[in-house]
Amino acid sequence: MEFLGFVRPGDEAGIRNYVLVIPSSRLVNIAATRITQYVAGTKTIMTGGENGRHKKDRERLNRLYIGLAKNANVFATIVLGARKNFGYAELEPYTIAHEIAKSGKPVEVLTVEKSGGLERLVEDGIDLARRFVHGASMVKREAVPIGKLAIGVKCGLSDATSGISGNPSFGKAADLLIASGGTAIFSETVEIIGAELDVAERCVNERDAKRLLEMVNEVEEAARSTGEDIRTINPLPSNIEAGLSTIEEKSLGAIQKTGTMPIQEVLEYAARPTKKGLHFMDGWMSSFSLPMSLAAAGCQLTIYQLGGEDLPSYDPPMLATNTGVVAPLMMITGNPRTASKAWRSIDFSSGAIITGESTIEASGEALFQKIQSIASGELTKGETIRYTDPLEPYFLGPVF
Template identity: 35%
Template sequence: MTDLASLSLSLRDGDDVRIVRDSLAAGAYTLDGATLTVPADIPRGHKVAVRRIEQDAPIHKYGQVIGFATRVIEPGEHAHVHNVEFREFDRVGVAGTALRETVMVPEAERRTFSGYRRADGKVGTRNYIGIITSVNCSATAAQQIAMRVEMSGILDDYPNVDGVMALTHDTGCGTGGAGNYGFGILRRTLHGYASHPNFGAVIAVGLGCEVNQIRDMTQSWKNVPSDRKVSSMTIQALGGTRATVEEGIRRVTALLPEVNEVEREPVPVSELVLAMECGGSDAFSGITANPALGAAADILIRHGGTAVFGETTEIYGAEHLLTSRAVSDEVADKLNERIRWWEDHVTADGTSINNNPSPGNKAGGLTTILEKSLGAAAKGGSTNLVDVVEYAEPVTAKGLVFMDTPGYDPVNATGLVAGGAQVLAFTTGRGSAFGCKPAPSFKLATNTPLYERMTEDMDINCGSVVDGEKTIEQMGEEIFEFIIRIASGEKTKSEELGYGDNEFVPWQLSTVV
């Protein structure tokens, strides 16, 4: 009989389940000298029970609880949604109990990349002109300005300009005004993009009668670099859409020579803020790509840089592992407060946090939000949690930072970029298609079949880990080196494919009236 250990993965001693490397056929196998019968085929990446699990007993993977048995699960059975469910349980992480000393790379030995130094000292990895909209009503005009400039061929004369992009959204009109939490998020997000180092110039376009008034919005933009050209206009004041588009094209054309003057120069990687995201996850996300990305984040942090991740609903059930790494009670309390906010939020909405994972996640072997979160939290690597910020707030601390965001990929990425991230790493096990201009986004495939099937979309194959070709540490080094190349101007697959124009999606929490 075949040894089950050669066909599956055990993540921690004492786990109740193993992860199937490839589809496991029904039949008899050996495990630790005993015979184990698999009564039905188990798909690749799914869980096989390795001991009897009593009804209502917790089920362990990663050495943590991922769910509870709805009936007795015998050794060899497939453990998934048909016999495992989400339940709340007590979990406490005490700040500082899992702190680790971060051994910093000596400053003289720290790596550099080639970036655009701005007047405020921040460094861009790209050099775009942005057309920011105050309201959905000005979205078409902004898109036409960007599209007509891009299609004109004039950008060929300005090699240091990466492009012109429209930042459109579907709110800003009848939303609550000053003092409203959701309105504040919208304003904060737009401000984050206006001051982002990946923009060389910004034009704000409004309609004229919206709550989110152009004059008020732009006057609230603090800390915009002194060399950042910012202008604004409204469709109503200019006499209509056609006049607005023509004026926008004229302004962009006038800006191009000056924006093109900036050149890349060597800067330390400590200037980088790396955003980390996982989407279209599968069971291998928490085994290959996410921990490998966490290893790369650890390296960046040791070089003085910053790594930030979010998706609060996708660290739910693993938050105690992060709070135990918090550098202070204040940081731990911030994270716990955001967890409580989400619990209240979904209850008021009549839903459950366990509505995530998605059908695709479940098809990939993830059963509950607890299991998904434990894998997602692996993106945080092993360094200490130095800060927790709200959605689209500026990320100013050096080290590992958590941002409170929803799990929806475009909304999460928009918040991270608004916070200052100049590069985004996106892990996926199902094959997410994504980009997030003005920050270059690169894809990390969790398994080799996905990488081979979607090579044109995937930048790095982390399936090499489960294939036994590379360790997590080696994969982390490869990702770190790739980050440096991307930050220095090398295009990602998503950039080559043109992704990023439709993924600016601010988090909407305002009441629309």
């Protein structure tokens, strides 16, 4: 089984062919924006930056930047900075570029100081980005084994259909991919609360099972430190309006998207797995955060499994648009009413399970085929619009 991908060093294959521009300091966010607005085929990541963040959060931002650049969807990377050795060590541009270079892909550093000012940096960045994009255009798609594909999933605006049709259908598709040698990553630490023991039992080693339970406990303790129980924050009001009453009920539906395979590794935030198969990654549920985090973990395609019963009744806005940065964000649902009212945004619906016209097995197989098509070049509906929502790394906080 194959898809048409862009062959990369290290026996990897991309499903897209981007040039990534990373602003290593928020001082050069404006330069990254101007370069990517001018040059087709480029992507950038815009965050609130590093200032006031403690070391662990700066390390998370470092891991996020490097992971996105190493994603197989990226042909080459430009790292922008103010100057060498400016700011925090974890976000020094040459240090970031050094780690990216280990992937075997092209990477270059441009700084304000080396270029001779901000405007010259933008000019140099445009020239370099154009050269990289032209080089990328000469890489042609070719047939590669489906086992080179990694997908990441989150669910959102969960409703009663999420645990009955949408999540189980994705779980079936993930099983098919993994059985073919591929990789799937799920996350959202909050949304395994109440089901964490069931999830931990599927870990292939005791160390990972223990770490998974620690991650859940850390999230609950962080919520308590604010004076609130996590259960007063999640489920969201929309989840409750759509029929879900407790975090445990929501979690039991959410873990249906994990399929049936054993969990090979429990990953820290934005960390890449070291083996194929199913993995859990510590992560925040926000759709402005998780897709890019999954992309940094190596997923070439990110998938948002939407309930959506509480969305407005016609042409509702989506909860996220193109927040995978270098990985397309595919929108799927198991709710036939969501599929009908959000037809401009939904890429795949397993809602026929709810109407009795399909099964989990059949819908999962159809979703797997759709994933292969998008991996081979079909655009997601989100990719047809030139907009990206704000991006929020999963920081532990506090800030100072």
